[in-house]
Amino acid sequence: MKRKAVSSETWWPTISPAPVHEYDCPIIQRRADGRLVVLGPAGITTTVFADGWARQPKERKWGRQAA
Numbered sequence: 489m490k491r492k493a494v495s496s497e498t499w500w501p502t503i504s505p506a507p508v509h510e511y512d513c514p515i516i517q518r519r520a521d522g523r524l525v526v527l528g529p530a531g532i533t534t535t536v537f538a539d540g541w542a543r544q545p546k547e548r549k550w551g552r553q554a555a
Contacts, residue, residue, distance in 0.1 A: 489513045489526055489534065491542040510540070 492506040500507055513526035516533060528534040536542050 489528060489536050489542060490540045 489512075490508055490510045492508055493500070494506075497509075498507060511529050513528055513534075513536075515524050515526055517525040519525065519535070522538045523535050524538060525533055525535050534542065537544065
């Protein structure tokens, strides 16, 4: 399971991308749409994408240099 950190968990410079937390989680079920149901670190079942991301990473909208 992979997900980006949030500001309440850790600090990083605003010019840098958010750090990524990655956990090994047991797979409970493989869904027909390709996603996986895993047992997360807190003991809660979570649905993740096949590549392990909890949410698809989004490109940062602010702070980009204009082309």
